[in-house]
Amino acid sequence: MEKTQNxxxxxxxxxxxxxxxxxxxxxxxxxxxxxxxxxxxxxxxxWAGLEWxxxxxxxxxxxxxxxxxxxxxxxxxxxxxxxxxxxxxAMPRKGWGVPVCLVLMALPLLIPWNVVGTIWQIFGRVxxxxxxHTLFNLGIDYNYTQDPLDxxxxxxxxxxxxxxxxxxxxCYAGLVSIPEAYYQAxxxxxASRWAVFRYIQLPKMHRVLLIAVLLRFMDSFMIYxxxxxxxxxxxGSATSFLSIDLVKMAIGxxxxxxxxxxxxxxxxxxxxxxxxFYTVMTNVGRER
Numbered sequence: 001m002e003k004t005q006n007x008x009x010x011x012x013x014x015x016x017x018x019x020x021x022x023x024x025x026x027x028x029x030x031x032x033x034x035x036x037x038x039x040x041x042x043x044x045x046x047w048a049g050l051e052w053x054x055x056x057x058x059x060x061x062x063x064x065x066x067x068x069x070x071x072x073x074x075x076x077x078x079x080x081x082x083x084x085x086x087x088x089x090a091m092p093r094k095g096w097g098v099p100v101c102l103v104l105m106a107l108p109l110l111i112p113w114n115v116v117g118t119i120w121q122i123f124g125r126v127x128x129x130x131x132x133h134t135l136f137n138l139g140i141d142y143n144y145t146q147d148p149l150d151x152x153x154x155x156x157x158x159x160x161x162x163x164x165x166x167x168x169x170x171c172y173a174g175l176v177s178i179p180e181a182y183y184q185a186x187x188x189x190x191a192s193r194w195a196v197f198r199y200i201q202l203p204k205m206h207r208v209l210l211i212a213v214l215l216r217f218m219d220s221f222m223i224y225x226x227x228x229x230x231x232x233x234x235x236g237s238a239t240s241f242l243s244i245d246l247v248k249m250a251i252g253x254x255x256x257x258x259x260x261x262x263x264x265x266x267x268x269x270x271x272x273x274x275x276x277f278y279t280v281m282t283n284v285g286r287e288r
Contacts, residue, residue: 031260031263031264032260032264033260034256034257034259034260035052035053035257035260035261035263035264036048036049036050036052037257038051038052038257039256039257048257051257052257052258052260052261053261053264053265055258055261056258056261056262056265057265061245062245062262062265064237065237065240065241065242065244065245066242066269068238068239068240068241068242069221069241069242069243072152072155072156072220072223072241073217073220073221075156076156076159076160076163076216076220077213077216077217077220079156079160079164080159080160080163080164080167080216081167081209081212081213081216083160083164083167084164084165084166084167084168084170084171084212085167085171085205085209087105087164087168088167088168088169088171088172088174088175089171089175089197089201091105091168091172093175093176102169102172105165105168105169105172106165106169107165108161108162108163108164108165109162109163109165109166111162113225113226114225114226114229116158116162116225116226117158117225117226117227117228117229117230118229120154120158120226120230121229121230124142124144124154124230126142126143132144144230144231145231145234145235146235147235148235148236148238148239151230151231151234151235151238151239152238152239154230154231155226155227155230155231155239158226158230159220159223159226162226163216163219163220166212166215166216167212167216170208170209170211170212171205171208171209171212173208174204174205174207174208174209175201175204175205177204178200178201178204182200182204183196183200186199186200206281209281210277210278210281210282213277213281214274214277214278217273217274217277218270218274221242221269221270221273222243222270223241223243224241224243224244224247227239227241227244228244228247233245233248242262242266243266245262246259246262246263246266249262250263
């Protein structure tokens, strides 16, 4: 007897689809519309085709901002992923220390992005900030508002402080899900601490590490609030990442056409790199 298919379940999904269409698809279509047209105000538009896309892709300003963005994301991933794994391995699995460590790890994630930027803006100031004033008294020439290297160090350390906890919590969840029998077998075989990590813990954390890498890539590649509050993209354009440069173009200069084209290119880059990350890491997991 042929089974009758019931499609009434789609009615429960329909409100979500409507909400997504309203909050994501419609704004995206508006941006696409601006990216292929030009306007001189009064809601009058002129067809521009791919002119703005070509202009953005040939712009040295875009290439410089894209390079800074990839550099920042690469530094963030190379620090936070190993550090998060190390901290997760050091956290206790039993006892009163577990809830204490989990709460301490979750605290930075609860702070809003603009508050994080404000905290580090004050923290790093030479005149009133604890970090800046201490380094100044130690004879270290530190000023994130004037020195590009100091600005980069401040933004990187701020992001590491804010988001490493996410990697830690994800890795810790993967570690606590490993059955105790694996560790007992490793102990019987006389496996070293490195061997336990290499052949038991790391493979079991593969899925959560994939999630951590994807989340941190997307978050770091789209970072805006924290560096904008701390440095405003400066000194000069040293910390003007793609997101900050996009806002300056759209709001500061009111170049809606190029800004819309840049935002579409920005979106496609994130989508493409995320897909590559996911595909590569998934295939690596299957090979194991």
